[in-house]
Each structure stands twice: as C-alpha cells, then as structure tokens.
Amino acid sequence: MQAYPIPEADHQVEEVIKNSRFITRVFKLTSFEDAKNLVQQQKIEFPDARHHCYAFIAGSPTQHSLMGFSDDGEPSGTAGKPMLAVLQGSGIGHILAVSIRYFGGTKLGTGGLVKAYAGGVKLALASLATQVYVPKDEYKIGCDYRHLDQINYWLAQASADIITTDFTDKVWLTVAIADNEKEELMSKLGEMQLQLEPREA
Known part of the structure; x- marks a missing residue:
C-alpha cells in the first residue's frame, strides 16, 4: 500500500449560512469504534444543536469497507453523503468530519x-494540517537469544514497530514494517538464515 496523508491534529471551521450556524470539525481516526x-x-x-451530521474514512482513502456517514435527521443524501464525497476526493485517510448545525429558521432546500x-x-x-502515513504489514521473526540485540538494532533502523515479544525455546517477535523497508530487512535476516514470516490471521 502507498503512503497517504492523514490529519495531523483536530481542526475546526465555522460558517453562518442563512442564519444557520455550521461548525465543521475534523478529527484523526484510529478505528471504526473511534468514529x-x-x-x-x-x-x-x-x-442543543439540531443536527450532528458526519462522514468518515477509518483507514486508507480507497478502503470503502471502512467508510461511513449519517444525515442525522437532514433529508436523505443532503449531508453525510456529500461530506463523504469531499473526503474521498481529498485522498486523506483516517479522517472524520462532523458538521454541527444550529438551525436559524430559514430552510436551505436540498441543494442548499x-x-x-x-x-x-x-x-x-483547505486549512487542515496533514502528515504522511506509511501503512505497515505485520510479520513474525523467530531467532535465537544471541541474535536478539542485532535484530532489534535492524528493526530500529527500519522504523519497524515491535508489537509483541515472546520468549520460548527461542525469541518470537511480531513486528509491523513498511513495504519500502521490508526488502533490506529480509536480506539482513537471510544472512543469519532467518525469515520474515507473514503473521497468521
């Protein structure tokens, strides 16, 4: 998977349209549950707001199974869906947009x-600060105790995340590593007759 932008921090803008107050808030997401x-x-x-409409992408900007939206009482298709369309068009992932509306007494119509x-x-x-997110896949490495310090050093060089370390007759590491760092690590492990094994689901 390719790297993509995600929100760097929470962000808020506000508009008044025909006496209705719209507060749009953007958040960085970690999961569906987080949304x-x-x-x-x-x-x-x-x-006391009339509506809390939202749209979110809880993963990569192309991962349709991790998207959702709600019109929260507005006419169907007038709030959440157009909000999601903007998020999809932005190419930003791990993002939630919530639009909080205080009704001002004037109806805007569906188009409005x-x-x-x-x-x-x-x-x-337009004013959201973003950062680059590099997706990582999870793998397992099994090694002798005497190799552990060297492997930890290589993992740090590759900016890999160590998720778990299990000590049995040997050491088993579960790690997350980006695609662009994987080949070099596999080469180094190969010199020790070790492998980077895909983690079983």
Whole structure:
C-alpha cells in the first residue's frame, strides 16, 4: 500500500449560512469504534444543536469497507453523503468530519443543504494540517537469544514497530514494517538464515 496523508491534529471551521450556524470539525481516526465515540462526544458537547451530521474514512482513502456517514435527521443524501464525497476526493485517510448545525429558521432546500455540508468540509480541509502515513504489514521473526540485540538494532533502523515479544525455546517477535523497508530487512535476516514470516490471521 502507498503512503497517504492523514490529519495531523483536530481542526475546526465555522460558517453562518442563512442564519444557520455550521461548525465543521475534523478529527484523526484510529478505528471504526473511534468514529462512533468521537461523534457521540460532539452530541454531548453540542446538545442543543439540531443536527450532528458526519462522514468518515477509518483507514486508507480507497478502503470503502471502512467508510461511513449519517444525515442525522437532514433529508436523505443532503449531508453525510456529500461530506463523504469531499473526503474521498481529498485522498486523506483516517479522517472524520462532523458538521454541527444550529438551525436559524430559514430552510436551505436540498441543494442548499448539499452545498452547505460539502462546503463546510471543503473549507475545513483547505486549512487542515496533514502528515504522511506509511501503512505497515505485520510479520513474525523467530531467532535465537544471541541474535536478539542485532535484530532489534535492524528493526530500529527500519522504523519497524515491535508489537509483541515472546520468549520460548527461542525469541518470537511480531513486528509491523513498511513495504519500502521490508526488502533490506529480509536480506539482513537471510544472512543469519532467518525469515520474515507473514503473521497468521
């Protein structure tokens, strides 16, 4: 998988459209569950708002199974879906956008709602600070105790994450490593007759 941008920090913009106040908040996501919790927090923080519409991508920007949205009482298709379309178009992953609306007494119509909700996300993304996220795959390495210090050194050089270390008759490491670092590590391990094995699901 290729690297892609993700939010660097939470971000907020605000607009007033025909007396309705729209607060658009953007968050960095770690999981589906994280999205639910963050949306719930917004409902607690803004309990008197009329709508808390949202859209999210809980993984890479092309991972459709990790996307979701809600119109939260607005006419179907006028809020969450256009918000998600903007997120997808941005190429940003691990992102949640929540649009909090305080109704101002003037109806915007379906076209006006789509424009307001999509526009709020566009406005937020225009000033959103991002960072590059490099996806990593998980592998196992089995080695003798005498090799552990050397392997830990190589893993640090490769910016690999050590997820677990199990000590049995030998040492088993579960590690996460980016594709662009994998080949060199495999070569070094090969010199010791060791392998980088895909982690079993």
